[in-house]
Amino acid sequence: MSATGRTGSAAGPLARRRFLAGVAAGAAAVTAGGCARGESTSAQPGTTSISNDNATWDEGYRSAGSELKKITGYALRPLSNPSVTSYQQVVQMTLQTSKSSDLVKWASGYQLKRLARAGGLTDLSRVWERYAAKGWVRGASRDAVSYRGKALGIPMYESYYVLFYSKPVFRKLGLAEPGSWSELLHCAEVLKRNGITPFLASQSGGWPAIEWFQELVSKVDPRFYQRLVDGDASYTDAPARRAMDIWHDFMRKGWMTAPDFDQARGPGALKEAEVGMFLHGTWQAAGMSAAGMKPGTDYGAFILPAVRSSTPKSVIAESGVFVVPSRASSHDAAMANVGAWLDPSVQRVWSDFLQDSSANPKVRSSNPVVAGLQRDIVRNRRMPLVRYWEASPPSLIQGNTNDLGGFMAGQTSPATTLRRMQERAHDEWAAWKRDEA
């Protein structure tokens, strides 16, 4: 027994040491592997990687990438991080390193300007000029992708903020698509009388709180909206007060859904006649199809009419952009792909996937509802306005969005909300200008 015991005690530590040494070696190997360059963003022949915060778009990138490959020789390899907050952190951190993707999806406007301030983005002005010469971009959108005179982004898509509605419900109630403010109010009254909440309005998830604010302010006075988001007008000025009063009036009349309404239920709520009209981006068209609604038959969409007939017509537009990090692994391939992204053959596939409007004005959407909106925008020469989320410095927008959420929940009056927004605007614009100087 004792001999066995001694042997055991001698073998025990030895085995334990071997085991510990093995564990240590394994841990070291894992650590070394973790510190080594990841393969996901490294150069891979025939492809360009694209960072993306919407995993449901991966299939669309692959389809568009197949078309791109026919032109440039490089397909798209989507790398998705579906958490927007974490995506933004990762992009901002990796942009300064050699691990950034070849193409990065980003927001336009001040979100892009903030990213550009840190440096590390490729100047795409020449690409933009080539597109402009062919008429493949809207000249008005250059400001939204530029910083200090250089175009740093190429538009990925262009969505418009519109009111979706259920055609069968409107038909049943004898309603027609409203073309004026009074017709809109009539629709709301009839819907409410029939037990249907006229408008979907939500602050659930934060950012949707801006939707009705930007719509109402721009439909009261689009030029004022432009001055407001540029920091040249005050949130306490008459047009903003008028817009908030309209909104407040809608809420008091019970025309708006509860502010914690889940927007993901929007298409279903339209279909079930729970809600009459759903204000959202045209990218929601894909969600309508997913709910089993056919464009033009089961649902339609219109742009919110101006409050007064004499007010210039406008539309709120949202555009994501591609940027090319200057330290991209396959920089030349990335430049080739952004240079061909707006080619009509690529945009045909991409627009069909999104069921939305292409950033190339020469490509008509295959979704008849969205195509009708595109025609309306051209015919009525609607003034394009940048979505509120991208139209002012990000810290200002984030704070004001919180205030609008509080207003929707009944925590603050219209006047108090606007006063707080203006106080923040004063501070944040001063900080932005100081930083720019």
Next chain:
Amino acid sequence: MSTSTTDRRPPTAPGKPPAPRSATRHDPRAPVWRTARERLAGGGFMAPAVLLVSLFLLAPFAWTLYRSLFSDTRTSPFAWFDNYALFASDPALFRSVQNTLLWVVGTVALPFVLGLAIACMTSSSRLSRLARLCVVLPYALSGSAVAVVWNFMLTTDGAVNQVLNGVGLGSLAQGWLLTWPGNTLVMILANAWQATGVAVILFLVGLQSIPPETLEAGSLDGADGWQQFRHIVLPQLRPVSIIVIGMSLVNGLKSFDLIWVLTQGGPGRATETLAVSMYNETFLELRPGAGAAIAVVLTVIVLAASWLYLRRQLDVKGV
């Protein structure tokens, strides 16, 4: 009470540390060498833990403290305590402190009272195992999963309001997550639904460790049920109570997941706690200096509360 161990120790002069036991049996030079070697070995064994704690806990905290002293403008100049002054000037942070206090009170009181009551009621009943399972089960769920379930219940068109409307109590239906302080209170209740499970488990362990003789003696002395609970059971549950309250205190101060999934701190930052404010300021409002200041304040509060509480409750024997 002396023990056999203390009885074997050699007598030492008052005020002097006891001599090492090995010193009486070995060469006088050997203990020095051996002590140094033992210290080295001890240090070697401690090194990984010390290194990891330093690397992943102390160094980030030091960096956070340092960052909190700089402003959030592009050039980030040194700004002394400007970020800490936000607690006095920003109404959202003031509300955040209020909410944190509500959470601390709620997460300490509710799991303690409910956990103790459920443990006492189910420790000896026939259906106790089933009842305990029902109460303990939510503890196995993640905070995010609990939030998703409660979101289904508490939204304006959710299950709670539908039930109220269904039973003719529609006047009580409301936006549970929309108005302060109601939204914070219902989230504290949702948290208690989950956190009570662990309190029940701990109290059950405590109850099972109470010698039945003490209860029998109390009964023979004529103590009724309440008197037995008050004077015999409760004092013997003190060690468990300390653990339950201590855990709840820290959980209340760092509550984040349930709030983030249910309201994201909204509407209008009305339901933020300090942990949510820290995240919001750093990652959404893009003010890392302000976020760092909130993190430092939160850390100080958690440490101070834990230390003050445990110092009062734990005696030298660790109980």
